[in-house]
Amino acid sequence: MSKVAGYTLGSLIIEGKTKQVFDLPEHPGNCLILSKDRITAGDGARAHDLAGKAEISNSTNGQVFQILNDAGIHTAYVKQAGPKAFIAKKCAMIPIEWVTRRLATGSFLKRNPGVPEGYRFSPPKQETFFKDDANHDPQWSDEQIISAKFKFNGVEIGKVEVDIIKKTTVLVFEILERAWATKNCALIDMKIEFGVDEEGQIILADIIDSDSWRLWPSGDKRLMVDKDVYRKCATVTDESLDTVIRNYTWTNDQLKQIMPKSDHLVVILMGSASDSEHCEKIAKHCKSFGLNTELRVTSAHKGTEETLRILREYEGRLSNLIFIAVAGRSNGLGPVLSANTPYPVINCPPLKAEDKSLDVWSSLNVPSGLGCPTVVYPETAALHAAQILGLHNFMIWAKLRTKQLLNYTSLKVADKKMRGVRNADESK
Numbered sequence: 001m002s003k004v005a006g007y008t009l010g011s012l013i014i015e016g017k018t019k020q021v022f023d024l025p026e027h028p029g030n031c032l033i034l035s036k037d038r039i040t041a042g043d044g045a046r047a048h049d050l051a052g053k054a055e056i057s058n059s060t061n062g063q064v065f066q067i068l069n070d071a072g073i074h075t076a077y078v079k080q081a082g083p084k085a086f087i088a089k090k091c092a093m094i095p096i097e098w099v100t101r102r103l104a105t106g107s108f109l110k111r112n113p114g115v116p117e118g119y120r121f122s123p124p125k126q127e128t129f130f131k132d133d134a135n136h137d138p139q140w141s142d143e144q145i146i147s148a149k150f151k152f153n154g155v156e157i158g159k160v161e162v163d164i165i166k167k168t169t170v171l172v173f174e175i176l177e178r179a180w181a182t183k184n185c186a187l188i189d190m191k192i193e194f195g196v197d198e199e200g201q202i203i204l205a206d207i208i209d210s211d212s213w214r215l216w217p218s219g220d221k222r223l224m225v226d227k228d229v230y231r232k233c234a235t236v237t238d239e240s241l242d243t244v245i246r247n248y249t250w251t252n253d254q255l256k257q258i259m260p261k262s263d264h265l266v267v268i269l270m271g272s273a274s275d276s277e278h279c280e281k282i283a284k285h286c287k288s289f290g291l292n293t294e295l296r297v298t299s300a301h302k303g304t305e306e307t308l309r310i311l312r313e314y315e316g317r318l319s320n321l322i323f324i325a326v327a328g329r330s331n332g333l334g335p336v337l338s339a340n341t342p343y344p345v346i347n348c349p350p351l352k353a354e355d356k357s358l359d360v361w362s363s364l365n366v367p368s369g370l371g372c373p374t375v376v377y378p379e380t381a382a383l384h385a386a387q388i389l390g391l392h393n394f395m396i397w398a399k400l401r402t403k404q405l406l407n408y409t410s411l412k413v414a415d416k417k418m419r420g421v422r423n424a425d426e427s428k
Helices: 053-071 107-111 142-148 159-181 238-255 273-288 304-315 333-340 353-364 378-389 394-418
Strands: 012-015 019-023 030-035 038-041 046-049 077-080 085-089 091-093 096-103 120-130 185-197 202-205 213-217 264-270 293-297 320-326 345-347
Touching: 030 053, 038 053, 053 077, 053 085, 053 159, 053 238, 053 394, 085 202, 091 202, 096 159, 120 142, 120 159, 142 159, 159 185, 159 202, 159 394, 264 273, 264 304, 264 378, 273 293, 273 320, 273 378, 304 320, 304 333, 320 333, 320 378, 333 345, 345 378, 378 394
Parallel strands: 264 293, 264 320, 320 345
Antiparallel strands: 012 019, 019 030, 030 085, 038 046, 077 085, 091 185, 096 120, 096 185, 185 202, 185 213
8 A cells, every 4th residue: 555545645654453553745744544444442352344444433432532632632633534544743742641531430340349330430440550461561650651761752751741641641631521511411431542743742642433432312322332342242243343343433434423513603892993902802712712702882871772782692592601791991891781680791991091990980880780790801701701602512611721731831931941950059
């Protein structure tokens, strides 16, 4: 095979039980990952050909990574390359499986006798396993990973890196858990892998498909649609393999319909067109969280009836609706909106330095019975709106959580660079 989906294949970089990884000489920094019609369990002790699995696995993987990429997670996934392959950034793989568990089941019960099946971990349980088929992927502690001093593309996997990867692992699980919850499916546990790309960035890599997780529709183990069906077969028959492929197909089909609808709107109302710059900043931050916005100009003081007409216009069209009121000096806009709608209203006045303490008071000191909070910065208004809409939209929630992860990561990296004792007697 010399080409796949128009891509000229270079040398075979590595071959696993269920995939092959090829160099792409015409696309430096990228590789092609080709799935096989193969299913295995028990570190390869059980293995069977499974017609159609490669295409299903590739499609499932592509949809999962698209969710994670859209959420802002740094991944190796680039795009699909035909029905059985995809393009990924080249990276040196860290030989650790990072496992997240919501419920106790499977191997966890064998390693932790006395814990009942179904015990719920909150927060999710995070475990790590060293990739070593000959020794059945032994469980490793953080200290073992750090002491191994793995180094890839100039990056040593130390405590900071382990902390960041573990936090990312749990977030990946929680994003997909929320996504599957929209299909009344419980994500029980899953394993993922990370690599270091050629720029020295740690990224989520490898494949995430139905071999990677336990998935129970309606939270019922008897309805499992994952690889456990194959693992638990006393004898693998053509009929049992047909069941596996039907389950994998069902899972892939569910993913095609899993993305939430874009049925929300953040209406940013300004008391004057002179406030448009402030409103555009709010809209820009809203966009970063995937929020739809519309800007309007209306004055609660000078055009009360028109303000209420605009309010009713949106109430009659949408149910996932938030209003952000931008009015300085005497802010009547936010309170009037809040008094006349059951939808959330957020005040974000365009304050000027010389009058800040005076003008903000009109937004804070609202009459009783009104519930319009006041924030000062455009980003804060967008964050507040996203937090409300994210309650019922897993992708907005995912973008918020990813932002929190990036904040955490930047602090950890900055602290690592800053650390080091500065001796008082140095360089006098």
